[in-house]
Amino acid sequence: MTTTSWNHSSRLYAVLAVCLLLAAAVAPAAAVSVGETDVPDSAAVGSEVSVTIQLTELYREPSLEEWELAGSTELENPTWTVVFFDQTGSKIGQESFGGQEFSGATVAASDDIDQIEVQLRGTVPSVTEYTYDPHQRFTAATLEQVPPGGGSNELASEEVPYFTEDSQSARSALDAAASAIENAGNPNEASSTFDLAVNAYESGNFDNARQLAQEAQNQAERAQQQDNRNQLILMGVGALLVVGLVAGGFLYWRSQQDSNDRLG
Amino acid sequence: MKLALIGFGQAGGKIVDKFVEYDSEKNTDIVRAAVAVNTAKADLMGLEHIPENNRVLIGQSRVKGHGVGADNELGAEIAEEDIDEVQGAIDSIPVHEVDAFLVIAGLGGGTGSGGSPVLAKHLKRIYTEPVYGLGILPGSDEGGIYTLNAARSFQTFVREVDNLLVFDNDAWRKTGESVSSGYEEINEEIVKRFGILFGAGEVEEGGEIAESVVDSSEIINTLTGGGVSTVGYAREEVESPSNNSSGGGLLSRLTGDDDDDQLDTAHTTNRITSLVRKAALGRLTLPCEIDGAERALLVMAGPPAHLNRKGIERGRKWLEEQTGSMEVRGGDYPVRGSGFVASVILLSGVTNVPRIKELQQVAIEAQDNIDEIREESEDNLNDLIQDDDDELESLF
Numbered sequence: 311m312t313t314t315s316w317n318h319s320s321r322l323y324a325v326l327a328v329c330l331l332l333a334a335a336v337a338p339a340a341a342v343s344v345g346e347t348d349v350p351d352s353a354a355v356g357s358e359v360s361v362t363i364q365l366t367e368l369y370r371e372p373s374l375e376e377w378e379l380a381g382s383t384e385l386e387n388p389t390w391t392v393v394f395f396d397q398t399g400s401k402i403g404q405e406s407f408g409g410q411e412f413s414g415a416t417v418a419a420s421d422d423i424d425q426i427e428v429q430l431r432g433t434v435p436s437v438t439e440y441t442y443d444p445h446q447r448f449t450a451a452t453l454e455q456v457p458p459g460g461g462s463n464e465l466a467s468e469e470v471p472y473f474t475e476d477s478q479s480a481r482s483a484l485d486a487a488a489s490a491i492e493n494a495g496n497p498n499e500a501s502s503t504f505d506l507a508v509n510a511y512e513s514g515n516f517d518n519a520r521q522l523a524q525e526a527q528n529q530a531e532r533a534q535q536q537d538n539r540n541q542l543i544l545m546g547v548g549a550l551l552v553v554g555l556v557a558g559g560f561l562y563w564r565s566q567q568d569s570n571d572r573l574g
Numbered sequence: 575m576k577l578a579l580i581g582f583g584q585a586g587g588k589i590v591d592k593f594v595e596y597d598s599e600k601n602t603d604i605v606r607a608a609v610a611v612n613t614a615k616a617d618l619m620g621l622e623h624i625p626e627n628n629r630v631l632i633g634q635s636r637v638k639g640h641g642v643g644a645d646n647e648l649g650a651e652i653a654e655e656d657i658d659e660v661q662g663a664i665d666s667i668p669v670h671e672v673d674a675f676l677v678i679a680g681l682g683g684g685t686g687s688g689g690s691p692v693l694a695k696h697l698k699r700i701y702t703e704p705v706y707g708l709g710i711l712p713g714s715d716e717g718g719i720y721t722l723n724a725a726r727s728f729q730t731f732v733r734e735v736d737n738l739l740v741f742d743n744d745a746w747r748k749t750g751e752s753v754s755s756g757y758e759e760i761n762e763e764i765v766k767r768f769g770i771l772f773g774a775g776e777v778e779e780g781g782e783i784a785e786s787v788v789d790s791s792e793i794i795n796t797l798t799g800g801g802v803s804t805v806g807y808a809r810e811e812v813e814s815p816s817n818n819s820s821g822g823g824l825l826s827r828l829t830g831d832d833d834d835d836q837l838d839t840a841h842t843t844n845r846i847t848s849l850v851r852k853a854a855l856g857r858l859t860l861p862c863e864i865d866g867a868e869r870a871l872l873v874m875a876g877p878p879a880h881l882n883r884k885g886i887e888r889g890r891k892w893l894e895e896q897t898g899s900m901e902v903r904g905g906d907y908p909v910r911g912s913g914f915v916a917s918v919i920l921l922s923g924v925t926n927v928p929r930i931k932e933l934q935q936v937a938i939e940a941q942d943n944i945d946e947i948r949e950e951s952e953d954n955l956n957d958l959i960q961d962d963d964d965e966l967e968s969l970f
Contacts, residue, residue: 565911572600572773573809573875573914 385432583686649688846885868923
């Protein structure tokens with residue numbers, strides 16, 4: 311019985327070891343790698359933003375001598391600029407594209423291209439769907455590698471949280487409410503009001519969301535005050551109990567003494 | 575019974591001090607006022623419970639606060655001279671609230687021995703309330719001068735008070751005690767007896783009411799007629815609710831439940847009669863033959879459940895037989911929550927007291943001896959300072 315179970319487990323260990331070895335062998339086989347990227351942390355709707363993505367290790371995994379770079383974005387009125395560098399880091403060429411999608415920037419080893427920098431400028435689009443958690447985002451840039459035979463590999467995809475003035479103020483109200491609720495130990499009433507506020511936010515009803523968030527925050531604070539008060543009352547009762555016990559004990563002790571027995 | 579206590583001299587002051595302590599500690603409410611009078615400043619300073627302005631130092635012009643040195647004639651003289659100072663302290667006592675005065679003094683010393691009869695006389699002249707004395711007799715080993723003082727003071731004190739309660743240190747002396755602890759214990763015994771006796775008639779608010787009350791008037795009537803009184807005391811521990819493990823914990827004590835109702839009546843009765851016998855035939859404050867007593871009072875004190883009328887009646891009857899007096903009063907003094915049942919017997923007008931006779935005998939001897947030695951010593955002194963043939967002349 312014991313030997314079989316040992317056999318089982320040893321086999322398991324063997325399988326695990328093999329898996330680990332395989333993983334170690336596969337891991338270095340990375341595709342085209344993304345170097346420095348410059349993407350804004352968040353962006354207001356209607357503002358102009360720029361995104362920069364560097365690509366290196368251009369001809370590994372799959373080892374292609376030549377391929378085409380394609381890209382897409384949700385930014386409006388975008389301008390794509392693809393800049394090529396050689397191994398010494400000197401710029402050797404540049405191509406520009408318009409439109410939310412571009413393709414056809416040829417990357418070939420024979421052209422001495424060793425690094426690519428994709429620069430993109432455009433206007434942040436209006437929000438299609440609001441989500442509180444995670445923050446609603448738009449795709450600022452997606453880069454793909456198109457091999458000569460067709461098909462595509464995604465190289466990079468950058469998403470940026472975006473907002474309007476209204477949504478941002480509603481969101482900060484929601485954030486404040488959330489932290490108040492957490493501090494108060496997640497009271498039920500405040501949590502459900504908070505859920506309603508999130509719903510209102512997600513359906514774009516920001517005034518309502520703000521109000522609900524404010525209310526949730528108030529409820530949470532009230533709950534916390536109540537909690538504090540209860541705790542205080544409990545402590546008071548406890549203290550009274552202790553005092554009572556001590557006094558009672560003392561009186562009992564004194565009553566046990568014979569000192570006030572007139573006949574004692 | 576509410577008393578105005580006046581302690582005269584060192585022993586008197588200490589006993590009154592002890593009385594005040596007992597009164598406040600046991601909440602008996604019998605001491606309405608307490609005054610200490612002395613010729614020695616140190617003795618007054620040693621008191622702890624008597625208020626400062628009730629401590630009267632007399633005879634400052636004569637003895638400068640150093641006491642009279644066991645000279646009771648001087649004590650009496652000073653008391654007479656400074657009686658107004660004592661009266662000044664007594665004036666602050668609301669006398670209308672007081673049932674009696676009790677003048678307490680050691681009879682063997684100087685100040686109390688000499689001054690207390692003077693004060694008693696003064697009080698009797700001014701107030702209608704009875705004036706009782708509590709005199710402490712010195713032990714026979716204390717010396718001839720003290721015995722002489724006591725014998726002379728006793729004679730006078732009995733004459734001047736309405737009744738003289740006597741406590742004989744001789745009967746309470748123990749061997750191997752230090753002076754202070756010995757007196758301390760004796761004072762405690764004194765206070766315990768008289769505390770129960772005088773506390774019997776005092777009903778406090780919310781307290782237990784006796785079945786047959788021993789009122790102040792019963793005590794006063796027992797003491798009327800003058801003479802000398804002695805007190806007997808005996809007690810026995812009983813299962814009080816506080817140490818009764820079978821029934822009644824803290825809760826029943828709080829709610830006042832008492833399951834002592836089922837106490838065996840026969841047992842209770844027997845205990846009471848045996849306590850009465852023990853008190854009367856045991857150690858009295860002044861040992862005497864009880865069959866000569868004119869009047870007697872029996873007080874049974876203890877938790878109400880442990881007192882029964884039948885027992886008290888039986889004890890009273892037994893006391894009548896023993897004293898041969900028809901004037902024997904009796905009653906109960908319920909003390910809720912006490913762990914003891916105690917009997918206190920006051921025998922008033924006792925006449926057959928061998929100890930007093932012995933005291934007087936010793937006193938006469940002492941007096942003769944003192945006179946003799948005084949005369950002799952005069953001659954001896956002359957012999958000493960005069961030369962044999964009277965040849966020398968004095969300077970001037």
